[in-house]
Amino acid sequence: MRLNHQTTGPDDAPVVLLASSLGTNHAMWAPQLDALSKTFRVVAFDHRGHGASEAPAGPYTIEDLGNDVLELLDEIGAEQASYVGISLGGAVGLWLAQNAPDRFHRFALLCPPVNAAANAQTWTDRAAQVRKEGTQAITEATLGRWFLPEYAEAHPEEVEVIRQQLLTTPDEGYAACCEALSTLDLTPGLADITAPVLVITAEQDTSIPPETVIPLAQTIPGAHLEILENAAHLVTYTHPERINSLLLTHLS
Numbered sequence: 001m002r003l004n005h006q007t008t009g010p011d012d013a014p015v016v017l018l019a020s021s022l023g024t025n026h027a028m029w030a031p032q033l034d035a036l037s038k039t040f041r042v043v044a045f046d047h048r049g050h051g052a053s054e055a056p057a058g059p060y061t062i063e064d065l066g067n068d069v070l071e072l073l074d075e076i077g078a079e080q081a082s083y084v085g086i087s088l089g090g091a092v093g094l095w096l097a098q099n100a101p102d103r104f105h106r107f108a109l110l111c112p113p114v115n116a117a118a119n120a121q122t123w124t125d126r127a128a129q130v131r132k133e134g135t136q137a138i139t140e141a142t143l144g145r146w147f148l149p150e151y152a153e154a155h156p157e158e159v160e161v162i163r164q165q166l167l168t169t170p171d172e173g174y175a176a177c178c179e180a181l182s183t184l185d186l187t188p189g190l191a192d193i194t195a196p197v198l199v200i201t202a203e204q205d206t207s208i209p210p211e212t213v214i215p216l217a218q219t220i221p222g223a224h225l226e227i228l229e230n231a232a233h234l235v236t237y238t239h240p241e242r243i244n245s246l247l248l249t250h251l252s
Ligand SMILES: O=C(O)CC1=CCC(=O)O1
Pocket: 020, 021, 022, 023, 086, 087, 088, 089, 113, 142, 145, 181, 207, 208
């Protein structure tokens, strides 16, 4: 599986991978690129089934998505990297931290689901709906969870960028990643993670509520937890200065 990716920053700088959320692609990291690419070789990629990466028929598993990232590291010639992932990308980061610790320096996990299998039916239902009706069936509800109403009202152009990413994500890729979430439970390995981890959650995140993220952070040894006030799920878009500052401090 070759993952589509975009590289910015100096070729000889330490590598940072950026992994996006369900239904978006590498372009969602635009608010972070200038800040991170001064110091890092930033590689923002599309999960399988997303953006311009291949979209084989599902179901996928979190292991499939994690192994794709390890192949990407090999392809770009990076023995090690740091990893930043939001939402689905955060779950892939948890898998990598547990299963390939020697390939990574540091992780920043933003609003990551850890036990989506607890709501397996929600995810298999969503997969079936998207296979039948396309991603347009879930786009407006998703935007409603990802942005607070006052942000959406004040920033219609930013919301439109994410709307277009959701609408253009391949239906099969989106559905197959929902199926990966339906079997996701990375709770048992959290206490064995050894890499330095920054965990970020948002007080008004109804997608991945802080009540699920805070215990995750408290279980990873030494993890640093940040809780953003007045924020919903897509914190990279709505709070770019705060997020960029947290990422630079943690990754540097
Ligand atoms: O779609 C959502 O609101 C929640 C979500 C789970 C994983 C992800 O990337 O988004």
